[in-house]
Amino acid sequence: MDAQKTSNDRTSAEARPSVKPDSVPYATWFGALWRYPRAARGWLVAPAVLVLFALLPLIYDQLFGFSSGFELHRVTLIGIFVLAALAQNILTGYAAQPSLGNAAFFGVGGYMLAWLTNDLNQPYWVGIVVAMLVSAVLGVIVGGPALRISGAYLAIATLGLVLLTGSLLNLWDTTAGRQSYDLNTLPPFLTDDHTLYFTVFAVVAVVLFAMYHLLKSRVGRAWIAIRDSESAAAAFGINVTSYKLLAFVVSAILTGLAGALYATWAATATSSMSSPDQTIAFLTMIVIGGQGSIAGSILGAIFVGFLPLLLGQLPSPLILGPVQIQVSTLTTGVYGLLLLLALIFFPTGLSSLIDRGKTLGRHLVQRGGQP
Amino acid sequence: MLAILQVTLAGLVTGSLYGLLALGIVLVYRTTGILNFAYGTMAAICACFMYILLTGPQLNFWLALALTLLFALLLGMVLERGFARPVLEAPVFTRAIATLALALVLQTIAQQIWPQLASPVHFPTPFEGHAVRIAGLFFSLADATVLTVTILLMVALSFFLTRTRLGIAMRATADGLSAARLMGIPVGRIFLLAWSLSALIAALTGVLLASEQTIIDIQFMDPVLLLAFVGAVLGGLDSLPGALVGGLLIGVADNFLALALAGRSIGVLNVSDPAIREAVIFGGFILVLLLRPQGLLGRAVLRRV
Numbered sequence: 001m002d003a004q005k006t007s008n009d010r011t012s013a014e015a016r017p018s019v020k021p022d023s024v025p026y027a028t029w030f031g032a033l034w035r036y037p038r039a040a041r042g043w044l045v046a047p048a049v050l051v052l053f054a055l056l057p058l059i060y061d062q063l064f065g066f067s068s069g070f071e072l073h074r075v076t077l078i079g080i081f082v083l084a085a086l087a088q089n090i091l092t093g094y095a096a097q098p099s100l101g102n103a104a105f106f107g108v109g110g111y112m113l114a115w116l117t118n119d120l121n122q123p124y125w126v127g128i129v130v131a132m133l134v135s136a137v138l139g140v141i142v143g144g145p146a147l148r149i150s151g152a153y154l155a156i157a158t159l160g161l162v163l164l165t166g167s168l169l170n171l172w173d174t175t176a177g178r179q180s181y182d183l184n185t186l187p188p189f190l191t192d193d194h195t196l197y198f199t200v201f202a203v204v205a206v207v208l209f210a211m212y213h214l215l216k217s218r219v220g221r222a223w224i225a226i227r228d229s230e231s232a233a234a235a236f237g238i239n240v241t242s243y244k245l246l247a248f249v250v251s252a253i254l255t256g257l258a259g260a261l262y263a264t265w266a267a268t269a270t271s272s273m274s275s276p277d278q279t280i281a282f283l284t285m286i287v288i289g290g291q292g293s294i295a296g297s298i299l300g301a302i303f304v305g306f307l308p309l310l311l312g313q314l315p316s317p318l319i320l321g322p323v324q325i326q327v328s329t330l331t332t333g334v335y336g337l338l339l340l341l342a343l344i345f346f347p348t349g350l351s352s353l354i355d356r357g358k359t360l361g362r363h364l365v366q367r368g369g370q371p
Numbered sequence: 372m373l374a375i376l377q378v379t380l381a382g383l384v385t386g387s388l389y390g391l392l393a394l395g396i397v398l399v400y401r402t403t404g405i406l407n408f409a410y411g412t413m414a415a416i417c418a419c420f421m422y423i424l425l426t427g428p429q430l431n432f433w434l435a436l437a438l439t440l441l442f443a444l445l446l447g448m449v450l451e452r453g454f455a456r457p458v459l460e461a462p463v464f465t466r467a468i469a470t471l472a473l474a475l476v477l478q479t480i481a482q483q484i485w486p487q488l489a490s491p492v493h494f495p496t497p498f499e500g501h502a503v504r505i506a507g508l509f510f511s512l513a514d515a516t517v518l519t520v521t522i523l524l525m526v527a528l529s530f531f532l533t534r535t536r537l538g539i540a541m542r543a544t545a546d547g548l549s550a551a552r553l554m555g556i557p558v559g560r561i562f563l564l565a566w567s568l569s570a571l572i573a574a575l576t577g578v579l580l581a582s583e584q585t586i587i588d589i590q591f592m593d594p595v596l597l598l599a600f601v602g603a604v605l606g607g608l609d610s611l612p613g614a615l616v617g618g619l620l621i622g623v624a625d626n627f628l629a630l631a632l633a634g635r636s637i638g639v640l641n642v643s644d645p646a647i648r649e650a651v652i653f654g655g656f657i658l659v660l661l662l663r664p665q666g667l668l669g670r671a672v673l674r675r676v
Contacts, residue, residue, distance in 0.1 A: 092464065098463065098464035098467065100467070100468075100471070145657055145660070145661050148660075148661055148664055149660050149661070149664060150664075151463050151464075152400070152406050152463055152467070152608060153604055153608070153660060153664065155406065155463070155464060155467040156406065156600050156601075156604055157604075157656075157657060157660065159408070159471075159597075159600075160597050160600070160601065160653055160656070161653070163597050163649075164646075164649055164650055164653050167645070167646035167649055167650075168646050168650060170646065171640075171641075171644050171646040171647070174644075175640055175641060276471060276474075276475075277475070279471070280471060280472060280475055283468050283471070283472075287468070330479060330483075332475055332479065333475055333476055333478070333479025333480070333482075334479075335472075335475065336471075336472040336473070336474070336475030336476040336479065337472070337476050339468065339469075339472040340454075340469055340472040340473060340476060343458065343461065343465055343468065343469045343472070344457040344458060344469075347461070347465065
């Protein structure tokens with residue numbers, strides 16, 4: 001999962017202590033667990049997490065009762081953000097393309113779904129497929145020029161793309177005489193909070209499974225090679241052009257899917273889905289979560305998803321001495337501030353804490369309980 | 372014919388504004404390597420500060436302008452020490468994200484401090500209502516001011532950069548940081564100077580734009596910033612006169628497109644909407660970048676591998 005980890009063999013050789021079994025603290029289940037090779041541990045963790053998330057609605061019903069639907073709605077949003085964060089991570093964390101343009105795919109995905117289900121009266125799944133296809137095409141259109149443009153110029157061009165897409169989507173709305181594109185013809189299993197949660201959760205599980213294997217495969221390794229040194233990768237015979245393009249297309253498809261799901265979640269698509277604010281939200285997810293790992297995307301999405309909840313706990317208006325702050329308007333500003341602070345003080349993100357925890361765990365086992 | 376001349380003139384005026392912004396962007400980028408996406412917000416804050424001075428204590432326009440320029444210098448220095456220094460070591464993309472985040476933070480702070488500027492308000496200037504007709508061309512006092520200030524600023528800047536020690540030191544830092552350090556140039560002070568100078572240019576541009584439009588709010592520079600970046604990149608991100616030329620080109624192109632598309636529509640789509648113009652200009656911009664990745668006047672960069 002992590003881009004920086006080395007092969008499995010070294011880890012399991014170190015975990016098997018060369019001393020007699022008696023000196024390892026069997027009393028601790030922790031020690032016993034760490035004796036198994038990493039692949040086996042993965043087989044325990046993933047189903048456990050799946051079961052936890054499947055049971056979440058029941059847990060929430062117990063905890064929140066009446067408002068469990070609302071809280072579940074928020075967790076669904078986090079699931080959608082996981083997709084978007086994963087897409088951004090693939091593009092900037094793995095393939096190292098400084099592209100700020102994912103919000104454009106986000107908006108286009110949402111609007112395509114709205115257009116197909118509302119105006120063209122297609123079934124929901126057709127809308128999703130078309131949203132993903134259009135995003136893929138857009139990904140090719142953006143990725144093509146991106147091969148020749150690099151660095152600062154690419155950042156500017158993709159940011160311009162986001163602003164432009166926002167204006168064009170807004171123009172579409174204005175021409176059609178509406179403020180935002182409402183999704184009126186959603187099937188009933190998508191309007192109920194509980195079933196929507198399960199649907200999104202299933203989609204996220206499938207995508208995570210697929211992406212995990214994609215990143216572990218030749219494609220993922222090619223992306224890491226390109227990130228580390230493009231010319232070295234080319235010298236090894238990796239077709240840099242096609243892998244870069246692939247990164248754009250995969251990222252676009254995932255973000256388009258996330259956009260379509262977001263429009264389903266909010267039952268509306270607005271042109272602010274393609275705006276610098278949205279870009280900053282995506283970037284905050286990967287910077288705070290940690291670039292270049294699936295765990296980082298998940299952590300970042302959880303953080304960004306729960307932030308409005310935390311801000312909502314503050315009293316509004318917040319009074320600091322002579323200054324009155326309207327907390328409700330602060331959300332995007334706080335994202336910006338956190339992103340800034342994270343970039344300066346904590347650029348490796350939360351997933352680096354997990355890595356440090358794992359290293360500590362390994363040391364604890366090897367030295368028989370002494371850190 | 373007259374319409375074309377009028378549009379060219381208008382294009383030169385708006386182009387000068389884009390060019391000035393592009394100048395400030397390229398100045399900071401060449402010296403410190405930071406792409407300042409927060410530039411529009413900086414300009415907007417300085418212009419809003421001037422609005423507050425003009426409407427609160429009701430100061431004289433020129434006194435308010437002087438105070439605003441001072442405020443801009445201070446803002447530039449604070450941003451350089453507080454923001455630019457810590458991110459200097461980071462890779463290009465991280466710095467770009469950081470300035471984007473900075474823009475958001477500055478905008479939020481401005482919205483909290485000056486809630487009266489959340490919606491557009493009138494910006495009082497002594498240039499209002501005065502205009503001349505020269506040979507059938509309509510020329511307002513604000514237009515003349517914009518052009519005059521741009522020309523004066525370009526002359527002053529080129530004099531500063533070529534004839535003064537500090538200016539030459541700045542160019543040296545832009546050309547090679549480590550070499551400049553070895554020559555004994557106080558690089559930290561040069562960075563401070565670059566940011567303060569660009570903040571000054573931003574404040575001037577903000578005030579000029581507000582005088583042109585006579586309307587101001589906190590986000591009034593946002594639509595201008597993208598075109599300024601396009602102009603900067605077109606001119607080549609490492610060339611100061613290129614930035615101005617790029618901005619002028621974009622201004623003229625924008626106005627000509629407005630003339631060409633005015634009042635037309637394809638079916639139910641109103642083609643004269645600014646979004647369509649933006650799309651066309653952006654498309655042209657990508658095309659130029661594809662054909663000439665270093666911009667029109669930039670130097671082709673050789674990368675060591």
